[in-house]
Amino acid sequence: MSASVLFDAPGPAARRRILIANLVAAVVVLAVAVPVLLRLQERGQLEPRRWTAALDASAWSDYYLPGLQFTLQSAGIAVVTSVVFGLVFGFLRLAPLAPVRAVAAVIVEFLRAVPVLIMMVFFYQAFALASRSGVINAADSPYYAVIAALTLYNGAVIAELVRSGVRSLPKGQREAAAAIGMTPNQSLRLVEVPQALVAMLPSLLSQFVVILKDSALGYLIGFFELLQYARQLGSGQGNILQTLVVAAAIFIVINLILTSVATLLSRRLSSRTAGRTTAPTGPDGVRAASA
Amino acid sequence: MESLSTLMEQYGTQVPAAFWTNIRLALLATLGSFALGVLLALCRISPVASLRALGTGYVHVVRNTPLTILMLLGVLAVWGQLKITFAPDFHLNFFIYAVIALSLYHAAFMCEAIRSGVNTVPLGQAEAARAIGLGFLPAARLVILPQALRGAITPLGNTVIALTKNTTVAAAASVAEASGLMKTMIEFRPDVMVAIFLTFAIGFCLIVIPIGLLTTWASDKWAVAR
Numbered sequence: 001m002s003a004s005v006l007f008d009a010p011g012p013a014a015r016r017r018i019l020i021a022n023l024v025a026a027v028v029v030l031a032v033a034v035p036v037l038l039r040l041q042e043r044g045q046l047e048p049r050r051w052t053a054a055l056d057a058s059a060w061s062d063y064y065l066p067g068l069q070f071t072l073q074s075a076g077i078a079v080v081t082s083v084v085f086g087l088v089f090g091f092l093r094l095a096p097l098a099p100v101r102a103v104a105a106v107i108v109e110f111l112r113a114v115p116v117l118i119m120m121v122f123f124y125q126a127f128a129l130a131s132r133s134g135v136i137n138a139a140d141s142p143y144y145a146v147i148a149a150l151t152l153y154n155g156a157v158i159a160e161l162v163r164s165g166v167r168s169l170p171k172g173q174r175e176a177a178a179a180i181g182m183t184p185n186q187s188l189r190l191v192e193v194p195q196a197l198v199a200m201l202p203s204l205l206s207q208f209v210v211i212l213k214d215s216a217l218g219y220l221i222g223f224f225e226l227l228q229y230a231r232q233l234g235s236g237q238g239n240i241l242q243t244l245v246v247a248a249a250i251f252i253v254i255n256l257i258l259t260s261v262a263t264l265l266s267r268r269l270s271s272r273t274a275g276r277t278t279a280p281t282g283p284d285g286v287r288a289a290s291a
Numbered sequence: 292m293e294s295l296s297t298l299m300e301q302y303g304t305q306v307p308a309a310f311w312t313n314i315r316l317a318l319l320a321t322l323g324s325f326a327l328g329v330l331l332a333l334c335r336i337s338p339v340a341s342l343r344a345l346g347t348g349y350v351h352v353v354r355n356t357p358l359t360i361l362m363l364l365g366v367l368a369v370w371g372q373l374k375i376t377f378a379p380d381f382h383l384n385f386f387i388y389a390v391i392a393l394s395l396y397h398a399a400f401m402c403e404a405i406r407s408g409v410n411t412v413p414l415g416q417a418e419a420a421r422a423i424g425l426g427f428l429p430a431a432r433l434v435i436l437p438q439a440l441r442g443a444i445t446p447l448g449n450t451v452i453a454l455t456k457n458t459t460v461a462a463a464a465s466v467a468e469a470s471g472l473m474k475t476m477i478e479f480r481p482d483v484m485v486a487i488f489l490t491f492a493i494g495f496c497l498i499v500i501p502i503g504l505l506t507t508w509a510s511d512k513w514a515v516a517r
Contacts, residue, residue: 006336006338006409006427006430006431007338007421007427008363021337021341021342022339022340022341022342025339025341026341029345039373039375040373043372043373045372052400053426066330110492113456113500114456114492114496115456115457115459115495116456117460117462117470118469118488118491121470121473121474121477122473122477122484122488125474125478126484129481171326186445213355213357213358214361216358216359217460219359219363220359220462220470225309227357227359227360227363231363234367239414240368240371241364241367241368241372244360244363244364245364248356248357248360249365251355251360252352252356255355259355263499
């Protein structure tokens with residue numbers, strides 16, 4: 001049911017009421033915005049120099065762009081590794097052998113229940129400890145910890161996407177594969193998962209939004225990503241509010257682009273698979289809230 | 292094993308206390324985000340164009356912002372720069388900031404969950420409500436929302452689960468909660484770090500998995516059979 005059927009096309013009386021509601025809404029928004037702006041003004045946060053300092057060329061070249069590079073780099077690597085992890089565990093979750101399915105299910109459910117930050121802090125300290133023996137550089141441990149935690153959590157979510165994608169295929173697909181003599185494994189590998197993958201591409205893109213947002217958790221373990229750079233720039237110049245707003249805006253723009261590509265894909269791909277491509281959805285029909 | 296017992300002597304009471312902080316954050320933020328989420332969902336399905344735009348704008352902006360930034364904006368900008376305090380007590384003040392950030396962030400997801408519930412209500416229900424003369428608000432209150440909320444139990448439950456896990460991000464607002472305590476304990480005793488990690492990880496499993504089971508049970512019980 002679409003929202004527009006909840007009410008009739010407005011007549012004269014309803015148009016009047018809507019006009020009044022519009023005005024009331026405007027008053028409420030102003031009632032919230034004006035005190036906020038006054039407070040900002042009072043504390044000198046609206047001074048142009050604070051905003052220009054947060055937006056000038058050196059802020060971009062010395063802070064936002066290097067930060068964005070690490071954010072995108074860690075998120076990009078985590079995207080690849082979590083897709084690999086998700087495919088492997090998705091297969092294991094669908095394996096013909098019941099014990100394999102059970103073990104994979106326990107691992108996936110465990111990883112989905114543990115907060116990403118808990119995993120990140122643990123890996124950070126584990127890698128920091130490992131760096132004492134010279135295996136990795138100590139300065140790199142936050143970077144690896146971010147990638148490891150994002151991989152395990154999002155890999156588990158993607159494994160569920162693979163499983164639910166295969167489950168949502170019409171059963172005729174599996175029956176047809178069996179009819180031409182394929183083993184269950186072949187049917188999974190050659191018929192079902194490829195179609196499920198096409199069907200889940202939009203959801204996968206939505207998951208990339210989650211990965212990108214969660215990479216900001218790296219801030220809490222001292223990873224030098226966009227947020228960390230923005231805070232550093234802001235504390236140096238006393239305009240932390242402004243630099244954080246810029247950092248948030250960068251995240252929002254990138255995520256909006258990813259989301260609209262997901263929506264576009266779901267429309268275009270629906271003819272390429274027997275599965276459902278409605279997006280942006282998680283395994284449960286609604287995009288999962290992540291940090 | 293002896294080493295573990297000395298660790299437990301030192302931190303034994305702090306672990307449940309830290310988890311209790313996470314649970315309180317989760318309970319309060321669930322209430323806050325649900326209330327705001329219902330309001331946003333009403334805006335997004337309302338006949339008033341400006342309210343629809345407001346709701347849509349809020350959801351798109353907040354959903355695409357990392358929660359960590361919202362926490363930091365609260366603590367470093369609103370508290371640090373604008374000097375807005377909610378409570379004289381230092382810890383309580385930051386706790387309230389964390390609850391507000393969690394509520395504002397998850398309200399966007401609650402709104403979308405409720406909207407997906409509205410989509411499960413058949414067209415005939417809205418038409419019937421209008422046919423007996425109900426306006427938008429009475430129809431929403433008496434006909435649409437009761438069915439929509441029952442249809443939205445699963446996505447709402449998933450949002451509560453995500454919210455519960457995200458209470459760890461309150462560490463960014465210097466709230467003494469589980470992830471911070473885990474960090475302290477591992478720094479104190481790196482030799483048993485895996486045991487410490489598993490303690491906290493299983494603690495979260497024990498909180499999160501029952502919420503999931505409860506959601507499934509409630510959805511089976513209350514979702515309108517169509």
